[in-house]
Amino acid sequence: MRFFLILPLAISLLSQLHGQNYHETLESIANENQLIGMSVVVMCNGENRDSFHYGLADINREIAVDDKTYYRIASISKTVTATGLMKLYENGHFSLEENINNYLDFNVANPNYPNDSITFGMLLSHTSGLIDGSGYSNFLSASYNESPPPNISELLSPGGSYYTSDMWLNTPPGSYFSYSNINFGLIATLIEQISNRRFDRFVRDSILIPLEISGSFNIDDLTDINRVAVLYRNGEPQADHYQGTPPEPFDSASYTPGTNGLIFAPQGGLRITTEELMRFMSMHAHEGIWENKQILQPATIALMHKPAWTNNGTNGNNYYNLFNQWGLGMQITTNTPNGDIVMPETTMIGHPGEAYGLISDMYFEKEKQFGIIFLTNGYYSGGYEFGDSTAFYVPEEQVFSAAADYHFANCDTITNGISSLNRNHNAPFYISHHTQTVHFNKTYPLGTIFIYNLTGNLIFTDQVSRKDYTLPDFPDGIYILRWATNTNQYTQKFVKTH
The missing domain is CATH 2.60.40.3080 (Immunoglobulin-like)
Known part of the structure; x- marks a missing residue:
């Protein structure tokens, strides 16, 4: 989720940086915005054109950010979760228009429209009518901390321990866009029900390992806890502050797959390096192929990248003008003025994220196989303010502009x-x-x-x-x-x- 802080209006750095090279420009952006650590990867023709790493992954222990740093990438994780679900889709396990209740052992229905189906496509495009109501935060905390974790039905079924009526919009399912995390907690639960496997294991084996990604939705899978970036607000640790000591291993004996996929944070908990995330991005940009391996079929990729919802001014909450078109698990930019502009006059596909002081971005376009990944693990003081000409934050806007100026024009088609x-x-x-x-x-x-x-x-x-x-x-x-x-x-x- 994005929380905007009102700070003095910043003067755009890029007008001050004429004559600097690209890495000097990025370092100036990081310094100006008081970022603790930062990584930027630019993809051209589907391959790594440039990598930049800056600052500290851990202030107390003075561990530098580098290409082996694992970031918890917040809501970009949803694109990986969606890709896992679509792997099951292309294998014929369900249709996008199908009622999800055909695959659950409890009923999910909008109490305002009890006879209307909630479909897989609605969950992926945030048009299900489900939102993160007042019961969501307490349920999420219980999911992470209780053993065994509560069943997700306790949040979604009337009479459940965490159920609140404000989990649902008073709009017909499929008719209104409202970005929410609970959609992807339910998607992870469905992945478990359909595959009969834990969410983290299914995604690891079907998506991450084929892409040679060592990152995971389960921190137990990471071989070196010292490579995990601490997340900060105002220089104070907010999450992943392990200080060299791994957390207690996941108690698999206490969990029944298919009861609560939120325990693996499918909505925002993937830890991954920038280099690994670029492989995932490249695969999406290149019709499901990475290093001659077909991860998803081109038709499946096309469905994910095809608009499933487009803002017409009345059919959704466009989230501070940032979200104006959505596919299946993917944002599609429309270059709306003062809105979702990543690269001017260029349609980009991807996702932003924010949590615990971190902000994250992964966007790509297909014609030039151009893409950009931007991650920061927090700030020393102040916070993030609105950009001058987009709905993104100032450092995001500045990094996008730098990548466009230095790389996009030279990323030619062949x-x-x-x-x-x-x-x-x-x-x-x-x-x-x-x-x-x-x-x-x-x-x-x-x-x-x-x-x-x-x-x-x-x-x-x-x-x-x-x-x-x-x-x-x-x-x-x-x-x-x-x-x-x-x-x-x-x-x-x-x-x-x-």
């Missing part, structure tokens, strides 16, 4: 309409922008590489027959690589960076 990470599997090679290596998909006969600058001048040529070929060192910029044999040739544009 000649012949093929992006280097679109990885047309009929093409002979793709280029890893991060390692500057040409990876041939098969063993090809001896060929010749030609590299040209954008004015058409040949700057390098070499014969190559091995599968992986590392490019030589030459100035950063945009180049064209042509590979040719006696019978075949293929051309691709790429960006050379250090």
Whole structure:
């Protein structure tokens, strides 16, 4: 959830930063906003274009933020939870229009519209009519602290110990958007009921491990507790303040899967590194594929990214003008003035998050396979204020602008309409922008590489027959690589960076 603090209006940093390089600009943004730790990853053509890490993951122990730091990424977690549910969907376990009560052992219904079905699609698009009413916070605390945890029916069923009538809007299910966490607690419970597995284990095995992600919804899975970033407000620890001592292991014997998926915080509790989160983002940007592995089918990805709700001014709470279009578990930006602008005139898909002083963002667009991840674990004093021209906070707005200025324009699509990470599997090679290596998909006969600058001048040529070929060192910029044999040739544009 987002809580806005009214502070003196900040002057935009970017107008003051002319002449700085990109990392100097990011460091100035972090310093100006008194951020404790910060990570920014930029994806181009589906691969890591740039990573920046700043500040401290733990103030008391002076542990620096780096690419191995686990952040609790708040509501970006919902995109992973949604992806897990959609894995079950594409395997034929349910339809999006189906009543969720077909899969629960208690009844979920809006008391104002008791005969109207609540569907899977409604939960994913925040149009179910469920909201985080006054009973939600106490139920969440009990879920985390009691053994065994209470059944989620105690929150959602009339007469339940935590039930309150304000858990429901007085609107027909499917007709009104209202962002809420309880939708995803119910989704996690449904995942358990359908898969007959604990939520954390199902998501780990079906989504995280195939993406080679070591992060988890269960902190017991993390191999080094010292890598977990402490979350701060005003320099004071708010969460994940473990100080080298892991929490008590989860008592699996006391929990029955399918009774309360909220115990794993599907709405906001995934701990993951920025590099790992980029793999998940890249998979979504590239039609469900990562490193030649099909995690979700393209049709499933298309459903998640297709608008399921669009704000018309009366059909939803657009949350300070931030949410104006939603897919299935994913926000879709509309470039609404003073609203959801990440990259001007560019549709981005993703999710923001906020909890315990942390703010988080993951957004991408498909044409250039461009994306940005921004995470901070809190601030020394003051808080976050509204941005000057969007509904995002000032540091978010500034980081987005910096990424746009330094990276987006140079993240070009490839000649012949093929992006280097679109990885047309009929093409002979793709280029890893991060390692500057040409990876041939098969063993090809001896060929010749030609590299040209954008004015058409040949700057390098070499014969190559091995599968992986590392490019030589030459100035950063945009180049064209042509590979040719006696019978075949293929051309691709790429960006050379250090």
